[in-house]
Amino acid sequence: MRDFGRRFARNRGAVIGLVILGAVLGLGLAAPVVFPGDPFQMAGKPFERPLGAFALGTDMMGRDVLAGLAHGARTSLLIGLVATVIAVVIATVLGGCAGYYGGRIDDVLMRFTEFFQTIPSFLFAIVLVAILSPRIENIIFAIAAVSWPPITRLVRGEFMAMRNREFVQACVVLGMRDRAIIFTEILPNALSPILVTGSLMVATAILIESALAFLGLGDPNVMSWGFMIGSGRTFLRTAWWLCAIPGLAILLTVLAINLVGEGLNDALNPRLKHL
Amino acid sequence: MNEPHSGPTGTTRRNFLRTTGLATAGAATASLMVRRPAVAAEPKRGGTLVHLIQPEVPTLATYMSTSSPVSQAGTRAYAGLLEYDFDLNPKPSLAESWKVSDDGLTVTFKLRKDVVFHDGKPFTSADVQFGVMEVLKGVHPRGPGSFREVTRVETPDAHTAVFRLGNPAPYMLMALSSYESPIVPKHLFQGSDLRNSKHANEPVGAGPYKFVEWKRGQYIRFDRFDKYFKKGQPYLDRIVQRSIADSATRTAVLERGEAHLTGFGGVPYSDAKALGKLPHLTVTTKGYEMFSTLTWLEFNTRKPPFDNKKVRQAIAYAMDRQWIIDNIWFGFGKVATGPINSNLKQFYTADVRNYQVPDGLELANRLLDEAGHKRNGSGVRFELVHDLTPYGEEWQRFGEYVKQRLDQLGIKVTLRYEDVATWLRRVYTDLDFQMTSNWLHGFADPVIGVHRNYHSSFIKKGTVFVNGTGWSSPRTDQLMDKAAVEPDATKRAALYKELQKLLVEEAPIAWILENKFPTVYNNKFADVIAGPLGILETLDQVRLA
Numbered sequence: 001m002r003d004f005g006r007r008f009a010r011n012r013g014a015v016i017g018l019v020i021l022g023a024v025l026g027l028g029l030a031a032p033v034v035f036p037g038d039p040f041q042m043a044g045k046p047f048e049r050p051l052g053a054f055a056l057g058t059d060m061m062g063r064d065v066l067a068g069l070a071h072g073a074r075t076s077l078l079i080g081l082v083a084t085v086i087a088v089v090i091a092t093v094l095g096g097c098a099g100y101y102g103g104r105i106d107d108v109l110m111r112f113t114e115f116f117q118t119i120p121s122f123l124f125a126i127v128l129v130a131i132l133s134p135r136i137e138n139i140i141f142a143i144a145a146v147s148w149p150p151i152t153r154l155v156r157g158e159f160m161a162m163r164n165r166e167f168v169q170a171c172v173v174l175g176m177r178d179r180a181i182i183f184t185e186i187l188p189n190a191l192s193p194i195l196v197t198g199s200l201m202v203a204t205a206i207l208i209e210s211a212l213a214f215l216g217l218g219d220p221n222v223m224s225w226g227f228m229i230g231s232g233r234t235f236l237r238t239a240w241w242l243c244a245i246p247g248l249a250i251l252l253t254v255l256a257i258n259l260v261g262e263g264l265n266d267a268l269n270p271r272l273k274h275l
Numbered sequence: 276m277n278e279p280h281s282g283p284t285g286t287t288r289r290n291f292l293r294t295t296g297l298a299t300a301g302a303a304t305a306s307l308m309v310r311r312p313a314v315a316a317e318p319k320r321g322g323t324l325v326h327l328i329q330p331e332v333p334t335l336a337t338y339m340s341t342s343s344p345v346s347q348a349g350t351r352a353y354a355g356l357l358e359y360d361f362d363l364n365p366k367p368s369l370a371e372s373w374k375v376s377d378d379g380l381t382v383t384f385k386l387r388k389d390v391v392f393h394d395g396k397p398f399t400s401a402d403v404q405f406g407v408m409e410v411l412k413g414v415h416p417r418g419p420g421s422f423r424e425v426t427r428v429e430t431p432d433a434h435t436a437v438f439r440l441g442n443p444a445p446y447m448l449m450a451l452s453s454y455e456s457p458i459v460p461k462h463l464f465q466g467s468d469l470r471n472s473k474h475a476n477e478p479v480g481a482g483p484y485k486f487v488e489w490k491r492g493q494y495i496r497f498d499r500f501d502k503y504f505k506k507g508q509p510y511l512d513r514i515v516q517r518s519i520a521d522s523a524t525r526t527a528v529l530e531r532g533e534a535h536l537t538g539f540g541g542v543p544y545s546d547a548k549a550l551g552k553l554p555h556l557t558v559t560t561k562g563y564e565m566f567s568t569l570t571w572l573e574f575n576t577r578k579p580p581f582d583n584k585k586v587r588q589a590i591a592y593a594m595d596r597q598w599i600i601d602n603i604w605f606g607f608g609k610v611a612t613g614p615i616n617s618n619l620k621q622f623y624t625a626d627v628r629n630y631q632v633p634d635g636l637e638l639a640n641r642l643l644d645e646a647g648h649k650r651n652g653s654g655v656r657f658e659l660v661h662d663l664t665p666y667g668e669e670w671q672r673f674g675e676y677v678k679q680r681l682d683q684l685g686i687k688v689t690l691r692y693e694d695v696a697t698w699l700r701r702v703y704t705d706l707d708f709q710m711t712s713n714w715l716h717g718f719a720d721p722v723i724g725v726h727r728n729y730h731s732s733f734i735k736k737g738t739v740f741v742n743g744t745g746w747s748s749p750r751t752d753q754l755m756d757k758a759a760v761e762p763d764a765t766k767r768a769a770l771y772k773e774l775q776k777l778l779v780e781e782a783p784i785a786w787i788l789e790n791k792f793p794t795v796y797n798n799k800f801a802d803v804i805a806g807p808l809g810i811l812e813t814l815d816q817v818r819l820a
Contacts, residue, residue: 231671
């Protein structure tokens with residue numbers, strides 16, 4: 001474990017990413033304490049400039065932009081994490097089965113996965129949310145539904161490579177059951193690429209959520225960064241901060257997650273272990 | 276704030292806000308100016324006006340579609356029996372004069388003798404008879420309502436048309452504009468399938484501009500009709516109509532002078548405000564008087580909590596209408612007091628319960644207490660789902676405002692956003708809603724636009740934009756029934772004033788604002804908005820400035 005920390009810390013970018021991500025996480029966690037109540041509440045006059053009565057100004061309805069940013073951080077991280085966890089679980093089960101059993105099961109599962117891969121993922125997410133109505137659970141579902149296929153293929157590849165390794169064959173000979181082999185033997189060994197891909201998936205999920213909210217397909221009861229940008233874009237010429245501030249937040253968060261993902265890759269990649 | 280910009284010829288100006296009584300203008304509305312032309316000797320001739328129409332025009336058949344883009348495009352070709360001034364008084368057009376008999380059952384129109392259609396054939400009373408009985412009563416969406424009492428149209432001579440009515444129909448005279456009731460040439464339509472006529476999209480009328488070509492997806496072109504019955508008019512050579520899907524592009528094109536005119540939501544409210552500050556553009560809210568549009572919150576009065584009048588009144592009290600107008604509609608509105616728009620001066624009364632009061636929230640809280648909705652431990656009285664009108668940003672902002680405002684009353688609101696079809700089905704077919712925002716035109720007479728929202732005969736499952744609240748009472752039904760057939764204007768007005776009092780007291784709807792749509796035009800042109808239908812007039816008076 002200390003080894004892991006040392007290798008992670010060697011990547012400067014990853015540490016910076018971790019700091020930013022920690023800050024965003026802290027902001028999100030602190031939101032209900034620092035900005036109690038609804039972030040939609042009209043706190044002051046509309047269109048107050050930043051660094052005035054409100055640190056980051058107010059929007060067209062007089063809502064505190066900083067409160068929105070803090071509550072939006074919660075939403076973005078929550079959606080990103082939950083959607084990714086769902087996608088990874090689906091992908092691990094399907095990809096694991098396909099890779100482990102091969103043959104006809106593999107064929108069926110892979111054709112099924114490819115079917116989803118042929119649909120442009122963002123358009124598919126829009127369609128799902130539009131049909132299911134924009135509520136936060138539907139948005140999470142839609143993001144998970146478009147995110148699992150690439151991870152599935154990755155997991156399958158890992159499992160196929162592992163399937164014929166000696167330690168797995170030894171387990172088979174010992175009479176271990178398939179489920180035990182998959183979950184206790186192969187999965188731990190395949191975990192690092194899944195973790196790395198999953199961490200990047202969080203960033204993608206945040207972007208999808210923001211894009212949906214920007215298009216007006218966010219949950220109207222939940223504050224999010226995409227919503228802030230979408231509602232502020234009409235005023236881009238008169239109130240730049242309405243788009244710029246949440247835009248910057250998305251940029252930094254996604255960048256941080258990518259940096260951390262990179263660091264995880266460095267730390268978990270066995271080929272880099274001797275460094 | 277900023278002064279109205281003066282025109283190149285030193286035009287007289289007047290502050291539009293004052294004339295329409297747009298109260299407490301504030302920062303948001305100061306730029307809504309309309310310029311009056313100088314009393315010039317000879318109007319300039321020539322020029323091409325580019326009109327941006329939003330959304331895309333589906334057909335030019337204004338005799339069978341009243342949707343906004345269709346009317347904006349097709350009305351150029353047609354003339355109507357009457358025109359109207361800004362106070363909604365009828366003026367001669369194809370009809371030189373008209374007379375309503377004392378019993379209200381006969382309306383006689385004397386027609387102009389010098390009118391020809393674009394194909395050169397003369398216009399006669401036969402065209403009126405055919406137009407009303409076959410076309411407007413047959414295929415027009417609102418015609419069967421406007422002309423429902425017309426049993427026959429007699430044509431004693433080529434220039435007299437006599438309408439025989441089953442009951443008096445005072446509202447009929449308000450439905451004879453070129454927009455509402457275009458007169459089509461009988462000789463081109465008779466015996467053909469009206470709905471599939473080739474003249475649907477190649478209109479032939481007696482209007483000021485004749486149709487030239489329609490390049491689908493690019494433009495529609497109308498040129499001056501030289502034999503138009505108003506001598507010397509129209510002044511423009513040509514009107515070109517274009518559709519641009521993206522609102523930011525529309526704003527930019529107007530700003531750069533590549534297009535000269537748009538209205539009815541052609542540019543977002545926030546942009547309209549900014550465009551009004553440019554020296555070469557004028558933004559006006561005149562020219563919608565005949566639409567009498569209202570925006571409101573609509574309650575499902577069939578179910579708790581809104582089966583209780585006190586709860587409805589509480590919500591009506593809780594809304595700060597001026598804040599909503601200033602911050603969500605960017606000043607493009609006026610506080611609404613009841614079911615009839617104040618444009619309809621002869622019917623409107625402000626002498627009703629006033630919900631726009633400074634202590635509205637306190638009154639609302641008291642009413643909710645009286646209604647038995649006590650606050651629980653966490654201060655919540657009850658929960659509510661509010662459906663957003665899925666028509667764009669201001670509706671979403673409005674919903675967010677409602678949610679925050681009702682939160683102060685202890686009503687926990689969840690917002691629901693669905694696509695248009697789902698929302699319409701929920702409100703008008705499934706009746707599965709508690710409260711929704713909405714907006715409807717009231718048009719030029721309450722019979723045409725107001726009755727449909729409050730009369731029990733309009734509680735029609737599956738029909739959209741009718742009485743969605745499910746509210747009715749024998750007394751209000753009776754008042755509307757009487758007013759519909761009352762020929763005496765004063766008595767009619769009295770009936771409507773009583774109706775307004777009753778409805779406002781019952782509050783099946785919380786009326787929020789009278790919409791003022793911005794029309795943007797380039798100052799190269801003058802006399803652009805000359806009547807209560809604005810850009811849906813024939814535009815025969817528009818000229819180069």
